Amino acid sequence: MPEHIGIIAGGGQFPRLVAQGAREAGLSVVACGFHGHTDPALAGHVDVFRLLHLGQLNKLLAYFHDQGVRRLCLAGTINKPRALDFRPDWRAARVVFSLRTKGDDSLLRAVLGELEKEGFEMLSAADLVPSLRCPPGTLTRREPDPEAWADIRYAWPVAAGMGRFDIGQCLVVRQGMVIAVECLEGTDATLKRGAELGGKGCVALKIAKPGQDERVDLPSVGLTTIRNLVEGGYAALAVQAGKTLFFDREASLTLADKHKLAIVALPDDFA
The missing domain is CATH 3.40.50.20 (Rossmann fold)
Structure with a gap:
């Protein structure tokens, strides 16, 4: 048996x-x-x-x-x-x-x-x-441009600090400003709100909370996430390598490449 x-x-x-x-x-x-x-x-x-x-x-x-x-x-x-x-x-x-x-x-x-x-x-x-765990590196053909990299570096410690208060895993920034923070509504609604408030060119992060137990609630992204990013005119998405689950990865990356969306998976100690 x-x-x-x-x-x-x-x-x-x-x-x-x-x-x-x-x-x-x-x-x-x-x-x-x-x-x-x-x-x-x-x-x-x-x-x-x-x-x-x-x-x-x-x-x-x-x-x-x-x-x-x-x-x-x-x-x-x-x-x-x-x-x-x-x-x-x-x-x-x-x-x-x-x-x-x-x-x-x-x-x-x-x-x-x-x-x-x-x-x-x-x-x-x-x-x-x-196989769902996101590998490190740039996952799309397009790298983040210098402005997007600057936003990612700014947002990474902000997202980690947000996680220490057990608020959420997703953060939207643009030009060094926090545009939207995930609360009760979830990631998809946060991305839509971020695009409405920040316009085209926003950067999204989704990372694990510091010290998060990997047996529960690892960050995840997938095709719906990428569609929302594309529809919102986002410049880049940054996730945490090894701690983010990436569903429908092949179809998601194909869509991201088609619309010149940059996606990077970064180590825990980034920034």
Whole structure:
């Protein structure tokens, strides 16, 4: 009998890719998703699947215990505005109300801690799909021009400082000015707002928060991200090499090259 791995699945394609990677590694996949967040079609890519409402922590724990799962990973996105409507059971409520701040990182670390208390070993979902990790260097044909490089150097420590307060991972700058900061709305809305406020020629960064646990919420970009950058007339995108997941990379880079958008993946100690 193959060894089990459990996936706590949010939205997007990441849970499906993780399930595929796990199965290719000979693992049996047990997944749990959330109504309004997880694509129900994930059921066709795993061995056992169940949907719960966000906040039903006791039911989630019981489900994985009943399936004999001992190793778990988190994969996929949670729509933040919808997440405000969740109705926690007593256990989830205890986790939430014990936190001084309710940022993504604080909340996810608390959830990890609760899962580990139950005896689950928490893994990084990215390790099951290592090809998604962004390689270092200039990924597009076009390099950032000197003005874009200046904005990237300015914005990198600003984004890191923002991350220390558990605010967000995406930052938009232009000519040495902060134009937009990711908050509750998410990356795509931040990019659209940045383009509206800053006009053509903005630079976007998306990097991990300092000390971020790689088992949860690694930064990610993909085709929708690149479309928003192109539509907004952005000059460049900078991400963190090795810590950013790049979905649909080939199609994304083709689109970026077509519209002369520069994309670079930089080391942790850049700037």
